[in-house]
Amino acid sequence: MSPRSTPWGTYAQIADALRTRITDGDLAPGSPLPSEAALGQEFGVSRTTIRRALASLESEKLIRPLPGTGRVVCDPDGQEDGSTQQPQYRRIATDLRAQITDGVLAPGAALPSEAAIVQTYQVSRGTARQALSDLEGAGLIRSVHGKGRFVRGPENPSR
Structure with missing residues (x-):
C-alpha cells in the first residue's frame, strides 16, 4: 500500500x-x-x-x-450536555435486560449472537460484546463456549 x-x-x-x-x-x-x-x-x-x-x-x-x-x-444552542446520552452498549444491555425481565427471552433461551446485535443496532462488534458482558456481569446470562449466550434460570443461576 x-x-x-x-x-x-x-x-x-x-x-x-x-x-x-x-x-x-x-x-x-x-x-x-x-x-x-x-x-x-x-x-x-x-x-x-x-x-x-x-x-x-x-x-x-x-x-x-x-x-x-x-x-x-452537537446542539447549536449548547443545551446538550452529554448527560442525557448513554453509551450504546448500555442502551443495548438495557433493551436485552427488559426482554429478559418481560419474559420475551425466557430462562434457557439463547440471546442474539454478537453478529445479530451488530446488525440490529448498527454498532461495532466490540460494543455488542460489551453489552453482553454487562449482562453476564449482572448474572442475567451465561456463556457456553461454542454454543452462545443463554438466559440464566432463577432455579440455578450458578450454571
Missing part, C-alpha cells in the same frame, strides 16, 4: 464541507457522523486527515465523541 499524497490544508476543506452539512441541517443535532473510514473513502484521503478535520470540528464544539457510537452533532 503506497502512501497517499494529500495537498496541504485538505483537512480544513473537509472540515468546511462537514461544517456546511451541519449548519445546513443535513446533519441534525444528535445524529451520528459517518465513520472515519467512510469519510476517508468519500473524500479520498487517509484516516489521519479525517481525524484532523474532525478534531477541528470538535474544538469548535460542533461535534463530540460519544463512547460506543462515534461522533455526533
Whole structure:
C-alpha cells in the first residue's frame, strides 16, 4: 500500500464541507457522523486527515465523541450536555435486560449472537460484546463456549 499524497490544508476543506452539512441541517443535532473510514473513502484521503478535520470540528464544539457510537452533532444552542446520552452498549444491555425481565427471552433461551446485535443496532462488534458482558456481569446470562449466550434460570443461576 503506497502512501497517499494529500495537498496541504485538505483537512480544513473537509472540515468546511462537514461544517456546511451541519449548519445546513443535513446533519441534525444528535445524529451520528459517518465513520472515519467512510469519510476517508468519500473524500479520498487517509484516516489521519479525517481525524484532523474532525478534531477541528470538535474544538469548535460542533461535534463530540460519544463512547460506543462515534461522533455526533452537537446542539447549536449548547443545551446538550452529554448527560442525557448513554453509551450504546448500555442502551443495548438495557433493551436485552427488559426482554429478559418481560419474559420475551425466557430462562434457557439463547440471546442474539454478537453478529445479530451488530446488525440490529448498527454498532461495532466490540460494543455488542460489551453489552453482553454487562449482562453476564449482572448474572442475567451465561456463556457456553461454542454454543452462545443463554438466559440464566432463577432455579440455578450458578450454571
